[in-house]
Amino acid sequence: NAGVxxxxxxxxxxxxxxxxxxxxxxxxxxxxxxxxxxxxxxLRLIHYSVGEGTTAKGEVPDGYxxxxxxxxxxxxxxxxxxxxxxxxxxxxxxxxxxxxxxFGPGTRLTVT
Amino acid sequence: DQQVKQNSPSLSVQEGRISIxxxxxxxxxxxxxxxxxxxxxxxxxxxxxxSSIKDKNEDGRFTVFLNxxxxxxxxxxxxxxPGDSAVYxxxxxxxxxxxxxxxxGLGTSLAVNP
Numbered sequence: 001n002a003g004v005x006x007x008x009x010x011x012x013x014x015x016x017x018x019x020x021x022x023x024x025x026x027x028x029x030x031x032x033x034x035x036x037x038x039x040x041x042x043l044r045l046i047h048y049s050v051g052e053g054t055t056a057k058g059e060v061p062d063g064y065x066x067x068x069x070x071x072x073x074x075x076x077x078x079x080x081x082x083x084x085x086x087x088x089x090x091x092x093x094x095x096x097x098x099x100x101x102x103f104g105p106g107t108r109l110t111v112t
Numbered sequence: 113d114q115q116v117k118q119n120s121p122s123l124s125v126q127e128g129r130i131s132i133x134x135x136x137x138x139x140x141x142x143x144x145x146x147x148x149x150x151x152x153x154x155x156x157x158x159x160x161x162x163s164s165i166k167d168k169n170e171d172g173r174f175t176v177f178l179n180x181x182x183x184x185x186x187x188x189x190x191x192x193x194p195g196d197s198a199v200y201x202x203x204x205x206x207x208x209x210x211x212x213x214x215x216x217g218l219g220t221s222l223a224v225n226p
Binding site: 004031033040041042043044045048050056058090092094098099100101102103104105106 | 144146153154155156157158161201205211212213214216217218219
């Protein structure tokens with residue numbers, strides 16, 4: 001039981017490049033979330049999903065897109081990376097009837 | 113507008129003493145509160161939670177107290193250990209709605225000194 005995994009762990013992008021971050025969970029959770037964490041800013045919600053095939057905007061969605069084609073996977077895309085997107089990205093999931101979110105180890109992204 | 117506030121960015125405590133981390137909230141619709149612990153280069157991990165129908169929840173060395181009238185909760189760690197040194201986040205949720213979103217505080221960095 002791996003819980004929540006994130007790929008990759010580290011990435012360096014040049015401005016304007018694109019990439020996709022993958023989140024996978026093996027707990028059969030309905031709800032999945034993407035956050036970014038910046039110094040002094042806490043955890044900010046980018047996008048979330050309440051089930052397979054659904055997505056919704058969070059607090060800071062601009063510049064990001066997401067997809068939830070399979071229940072266990074939640075993808076976060078950056079179409080044209082900007083230095084302001086340099087951050088640590090966390091994926092989390094939770095099941096029906098629970099509020100406790102389980103987090104992945106994070107992806108550290110640097111955009112130069 | 114920060115709905116969940118952790119007003120102390122950092123706290124330093126001696127090993128064996130009590131650590132008290134505080135959290136205030138502004139939205140009276142919040143009905144579930146959680147504390148998470150985060151080590152550097154790792155994801156946050158769930159620590160303890162409390163429903164708004166209770167005023168205390170205890171799990172080993174960790175106790176969370178909720179004062180609804182003051183919109184305040186606190187996490188007590190007794191006794192504190194060096195391994196407790198981490199950033200602690202307070203989070204809150206509303207039962208209404210089906211998205212299970214959490215509203216997060218900015219965190220308090222706890223240092224437990226040997």
